[in-house]
Amino acid sequence: MPIVQIEMVKGRTVEQKRAMVEKVTDVLVETIQCKKEAVSIVIREMDKEHIAKGGVLFSDM
Amino acid sequence: MPIVQIEMVKGRTVEQKRAMVEKVTDVLVETIQCKKEAVSIVIREMDKEHIAKGGVLFSDM
Amino acid sequence: MPIVQIEMVKGRTVEQKRAMVEKVTDVLVETIQCKKEAVSIVIREMDKEHIAKGGVLFSDM
Amino acid sequence: MPIVQIEMVKGRTVEQKRAMVEKVTDVLVETIQCKKEAVSIVIREMDKEHIAKGGVLFSDM
Amino acid sequence: MPIVQIEMVKGRTVEQKRAMVEKVTDVLVETIQCKKEAVSIVIREMDKEHIAKGGVLFSDM
Amino acid sequence: MPIVQIEMVKGRTVEQKRAMVEKVTDVLVETIQCKKEAVSIVIREMDKEHIAKGGVLFSDM
Incomplete structure (x- = not known):
């Protein structure tokens, strides 16, 4: 399961x-041999001011 | 703690x-014997296009 | 879903x-009207040196 | 990023x-057009007594 | 990494x-001796009706 | 809160x-003006075979 x-980061289309x-x-089904219907995926989209790398917000890069 | x-998924009322x-x-207090005031709960609501089961978005089901 | x-914190029995x-x-079924079989729960146990409150590790309290 | x-659940080999x-x-690179080196993945393995579906621990199924 | x-809770400025x-x-760089560019930070903002303490929503406190 | x-990655001392x-x-207290006792921190340590960057496990780097 x-x-x-x-x-x-926000901005992908529903097709993507x-x-x-x-x-x-x-x-996952192929590599860890689980059942397809057992896989749950949650997507969380972030604004660029809510993610940082090396101490710098993406909105400031 | x-x-x-x-x-x-989004759509519940504040009463719920x-x-x-x-x-x-x-x-939690009853089953794992913790103090009531020690319990923190975070709710995260998702759009139906941000959750998938068996490889299919909820918005496509 | x-x-x-x-x-x-670690230390609860499997019965708990x-x-x-x-x-x-x-x-959840009662308050947000979801289906019972749709509810997934993940438990993560922590050592007391892996949780802090007010800047102090639980293992130091 | x-x-x-x-x-x-625990039990996969390092090859998997x-x-x-x-x-x-x-x-991810193919579907959401991000850079390969920007993708971070964290794996968390669970004991069967730390995951439940429909109110039942996997260790009890 | x-x-x-x-x-x-929501409400901080981008400066904060x-x-x-x-x-x-x-x-983190100072205390756990990691490289600065290796640190990723994700911020998630919550509405007051999406966080609870001691069984009470923040929006009800 | x-x-x-x-x-x-695993390997830091309790002093760190x-x-x-x-x-x-x-x-956090200084930059977002919250109360000290309101800050909770959870640490999760990972094995090097449980974290990947750019599609490669840390244990393989």
Whole structure:
């Protein structure tokens, strides 16, 4: 029963999200031999002022 | 000091959330014998296009 | 499809965990009207040196 | 800068984990057009008594 | 490669967030001896009706 | 009531963790003006085979 959480910057289309969850699920089924229907994926979108790398907000880069 | 994170699809009323956190807290106090005031609960609401099961977005089901 | 994550200090018995997930699930079904089989719960146990409050590790309290 | 957290039951080999992170990363690059080196993945393994579905611990199923 | 997630109530300015991520990063570099550019920080803002303490929503306190 | 989760590779001493939570807490109090006793911090340590960057496990780097 893998649970996947994906945190990413806002701005992807629903087509991209659809393709992402479909393919991430397929990869889990293939590599860790779980059942397809057991895979849950949660997407969390962030504003660029809510993610930082090396101490700098993405909105300031 | 239990910390509870609850991820759920948008659309519940504040009355439902109020009842949920009250009763989840009571259940923790009762079952794992922690202090009531020590329980923190965070709710995160998701759009249906941000949750998938079996490789399919909820917004596509 | 609520996903619940519960972070707590180590030391509870499996009986306590069993009661906790059963009752937390029932409370969600009752308060936010989801299906019982849709509720996933993940428990994460922590050492006391991995949780802090007010800047102090639990292992130092 | 996607951050992926994967929660799964213990018992996979390092070869499976290696294949999983490699392919999940490739899928993100392909579907959401991020840079490969920007993808971080965290794996968290769980005991069967730390995950529940429908109110029942996996260790009791 | 520390990954930091900070959950807090809405209402801080971008200046506060900028200072927070800069200083949290510096503290990690200093205390756990990691590289500055390796530190990722994700901020998640919550409405007061999405956080509870002792069974009571912040919006009800 | 900020809740901070810090994910990092295993191997730090308790002295390092003690200093880290103390100083991270001070920084939050200073930059986002919260109360010291309101800050919770959870540390999660990872094996190097449980974290990947750019599709490669840290244990393989």
